[in-house]
Amino acid sequence: MASRRGPPLVDPVAFDTHTHVWSADTAAFPFGPYDDVPVPRSPYPVEHLVRDLGTAGVAAAAVIQPRVYGPDHGYLDEVLRRFPDRLVGVCLADPLRPPSVEELRTRFTPRAGYRGIRMVGLGRDRSWPLAGADVWRAAEGVDAVLSLLVEPHQLRAVLTMARRHPTVTVVIDHLGYCRPGTPRRFVDDMLALADVPEVYLKLSAFGALSGHTAPFQDLTGLVSELLRVFGADRLLWGSDLPHALSYGEYSSSLEAARHHLSGIPTSDRNKVLLANAARIYRR
Template structure:
């Protein structure tokens, strides 16, 4: 019997000599203010039994996405890239086409914008953004949602408005794990999950908890809510490495996810740890470029 492959559907890399990560500030984030390269991830992934990954953008800089695509072209690990382009730009469709036609463009699977940093809670509903989202859909790409809980209603409305575009909710919408509150987050997540063109990532939860002393029981209500709302075939595991190292090692994050979904059937667990990511991002059972 073939063992289902394991996909880490959400991680980052950065080289501070190439580009500063200006969001890594203050003493709390000091542990990740250093280089994290794909070679470092490859060691972690091999130890954890991870076969393929999706590399996700970190900064709203146009040059980063072509760099990531070139990296995917030569990495045997990176199967897909969720990049960034300016969704509000009139030439967004041309920009997406240029990315697809460039080196490694076959690895572009999605686009993400740091909506969590936008002051306007309805940013996703602006006419210029809607035009950009239509371009993403027309390009056959997915849109990753990085939003705060208060932005979930706008995300749901955007998914209603763009039924031909798949929206993937990163980090379960950053629920208030540290406080233990479920509402209104749970109701808003269920409203999003009610739409067939949505999926979510079990990622980023340990850093929404109390970093120094989080427990599985802190995460379980949020994971259970997501699994019940989306179903295993629309849920995918992501490590959020290296951000996760603020609260846990790579292996600990994967181990926690395995424990949290242990009550699912074997086929459902295979979806969470690979099948969903393969299908949603169209990874086609491949790894990276390898050479």
């Protein structure tokens, strides 16, 4: 039987803020895709995640409800029950059918293991974040981190909502989907989010955003801007497992982050890779 704690850690170096899992047992945990997201071609169960974390020396991870399960959090509930010392959960919320604070309170207990709520705005219009007001209020009610998967043209609306809800800790996934070639006005919208103290940016999904192989050198300028404007205290590292495996070994995702952070002090690198996530996800 696999250890509850997974492989032993040697000199833990990071907290991965962006991972997903899905079971091989599709009878017990059937897919019900949200927004017609494709069903995975192969399983990536929690045992694989815990193995990969241990191999890379990653201390803990946030596991984000994958869209292929839609609102059914059954597998993630089980995952968090099995590995409470290594994993925290981020549930999925549809702003068009928002959960109530009462619904969420059953998840956001220390025992249940959830620390965040995620909304996905891909493929929606620029005002989409404004439609999620009920989810922002729910995040306030249960003291949850609010993660947003948005496109660059939606970042200005995110700023509007963040200013209306300044006590909500907000995490923007995947650099706000800004990448080489993104129009400057949208990059400026992302940088403007630094004006709201509780907004964080996630350095994640480098392989999907970059036109290069690891260490994804064409993202260096953007990461440097984020470090200058947000500072090391408000950036987080995430791999986007298992999608990141399409772009190399898991360890290469961590090494790419280290590469982009090589010009800052060791103490600041530790904040981005480990300490900031441990603080906001209360580990």
